[in-house]
Amino acid sequence: MKSIIVIGGGLVGASAALRLQLAGIATTLVDPGDVRRAASFGNAGHIGTEQVSPWSSWENVRRSPRSSFLVGGPLDFRWRDAAMVAPWTQRFLASCGPAAFARGQAALAAILTDAMGAWHRIAALAGEPDLVIPHGHATVWMSHEAAERGRGALGEAPAGPAKTREMTRAELDRYASVLRATPAAGVLFEGTGQVSEPQAVRDAIFAAFVNAGGEIVADSAAHVSADGRVTLGSGGVRKADAILIAAGAWSGELMRQLGAATPLIGERGYHLQSAETDWPFDLPTTVFEETFVIFSRFTSGLRATSFLEFGSPGAPGDARKWRLLQRRIADLGVRFSATPERWVGARPTLPDYVPAIGRLARAPNVFYAFGHAHLGLTMAPITAELVLALATEQTPSIDLAPFKIERFG
Numbered sequence: 001m002k003s004i005i006v007i008g009g010g011l012v013g014a015s016a017a018l019r020l021q022l023a024g025i026a027t028t029l030v031d032p033g034d035v036r037r038a039a040s041f042g043n044a045g046h047i048g049t050e051q052v053s054p055w056s057s058w059e060n061v062r063r064s065p066r067s068s069f070l071v072g073g074p075l076d077f078r079w080r081d082a083a084m085v086a087p088w089t090q091r092f093l094a095s096c097g098p099a100a101f102a103r104g105q106a107a108l109a110a111i112l113t114d115a116m117g118a119w120h121r122i123a124a125l126a127g128e129p130d131l132v133i134p135h136g137h138a139t140v141w142m143s144h145e146a147a148e149r150g151r152g153a154l155g156e157a158p159a160g161p162a163k164t165r166e167m168t169r170a171e172l173d174r175y176a177s178v179l180r181a182t183p184a185a186g187v188l189f190e191g192t193g194q195v196s197e198p199q200a201v202r203d204a205i206f207a208a209f210v211n212a213g214g215e216i217v218a219d220s221a222a223h224v225s226a227d228g229r230v231t232l233g234s235g236g237v238r239k240a241d242a243i244l245i246a247a248g249a250w251s252g253e254l255m256r257q258l259g260a261a262t263p264l265i266g267e268r269g270y271h272l273q274s275a276e277t278d279w280p281f282d283l284p285t286t287v288f289e290e291t292f293v294i295f296s297r298f299t300s301g302l303r304a305t306s307f308l309e310f311g312s313p314g315a316p317g318d319a320r321k322w323r324l325l326q327r328r329i330a331d332l333g334v335r336f337s338a339t340p341e342r343w344v345g346a347r348p349t350l351p352d353y354v355p356a357i358g359r360l361a362r363a364p365n366v367f368y369a370f371g372h373a374h375l376g377l378t379m380a381p382i383t384a385e386l387v388l389a390l391a392t393e394q395t396p397s398i399d400l401a402p403f404k405i406e407r408f409g
């Protein structure tokens with residue numbers, strides 16, 4: 001293969017484009033260029049190598065009434081998108097059984113094993129090794145009762161290449177400078193980390209791609225053909241030897257044009273960000289489990305993320321969620337702007353929470369990499385390495401059979 005068109009410039013598409021271009025394949029990246037549209041812009045920046053358990057589990061189904069937004073939890077549905085949510089939910093439930101869960105866990109454990117290594121490698125390729133900060137992360141509880149419950153569940157859960165340990169009193173006391181009260185307890189994960197700023201990382205990868213001779217076309221792919229032809233939204237046509245579909249939560253429509261059943265949904269998340277902050281850079285990403293809020297210190301400020309809202313990827317945000325998040329930040333006593341930056345975006349989520357990475361059986365000139373759900377930042381660089389192996393007919397570092405889109409029929 002001499003040329004490829006990568007559709008989608010989120011972290012997955014951008015990382016793959018860089019790898020492909022550096023391997024000598026003339027690569028064109030098609031993305032409309034609205035950076036805030038991508039989940040890769042607004043995420044929590046956490047390199048979550050510990051998350052080897054798919055969210056599709058009976059445990060999460062049992063917990064869902066308590067997790068509902070109606071009772072202050074993170075979980076919600078866009079009722080206007082019921083026609084989309086219902087069939088996806090059916091498939092999700094079918095993925096929750098013990099055998100499907102175990103298959104998903106094995107697949108995630110395999111791909112996450114070297115996810116941190118792949119991050120270091122791509123940051124080095126982009127010439128900016130400091131974009132990756134491997135300082136672990138923390139889950140904390142403000143009350144002893146919640147700590148008792150949460151600690152047990154965390155202790156039993158497999159954590160892939162990450163290691164966990166109880167936080168010391170001195171480590172918990174560090175939060176006294178940024179919270180109204182010190183957490184009652186916490187667990188520190190080692191072998192995980194964060195990026196310095198999700199968009200800065202994406203920009204660095206784009207810059208390295210262009211530097212290596214890659215072409216960026218600011219447009220959207222309206223139609224794709226199995227022969228490598230892409231019709232752009234503006235009407236033009238591009239043609240290459242192959243196509244990579246990496247358009248995040250928008251990949252489903254393009255895959256359906258190629259006849260591939262793709263039950264993909266937008267699992268929407270929200271963030272508030274404040275440039276005004278006293279949160280130190282060396283306090284790692286911290287999950288406040290009781291209130292489902294994650295704080296990440298980026299170069300541009302402090303970001304708080306939350307919520308899992310299933311529905312259409314591009315729908316407007318639900319203002320109640322930003323208001324609730326702002327209240328929770330204030331309740332914790334975290335210094336934050338009174339008018340923070342608001343963002344909503346969609347995780348690309350397949351019913352079994354395993355990404356789709358492969359080469360389309362019915363159209364071998366088409367490669368795909370999407371559906372990374374909660375772990376798209378974590379897995380983008382390793383996904384890029386796997387796509388490169390497929391595109392150059394090398395043996396991928398892990399078995400990609402569980403990642404095939406054909407598993408959905």
Ligand SMILES: Cc1cc2nc3c(=O)[nH]c(=O)nc-3n(C[C@H](O)[C@H](O)[C@H](O)COP(=O)(O)OP(=O)(O)OC[C@H]3O[C@@H](n4cnc5c(N)ncnc54)[C@H](O)[C@@H]3O)c2cc1C
Pocket residue numbers: 007008009010011012013030031032033034037038039040041042043044045046047048219220221222246247248249250251267268269270271305306345346347348369370371372373374375376377378379
């Ligand atoms: C609140 C929140 C917090 C998160 N936190 C984390 C985290 O801490 N760690 C982690 O690993 N993951 C996290 N995630 C998940 C992660 O952000 C996503 O899995 C990841 O960004 C998906 O990357 P992507 O490149 O597949 O898609 P996206 O980043 O969504 O990019 C898709 C791109 O494709 C473009 N596109 C769409 N349609 C077309 C078309 N027809 N033609 C051309 N281009 C098109 C879009 O404009 C967009 O630029 C979080 C997500 C959310 C919402």
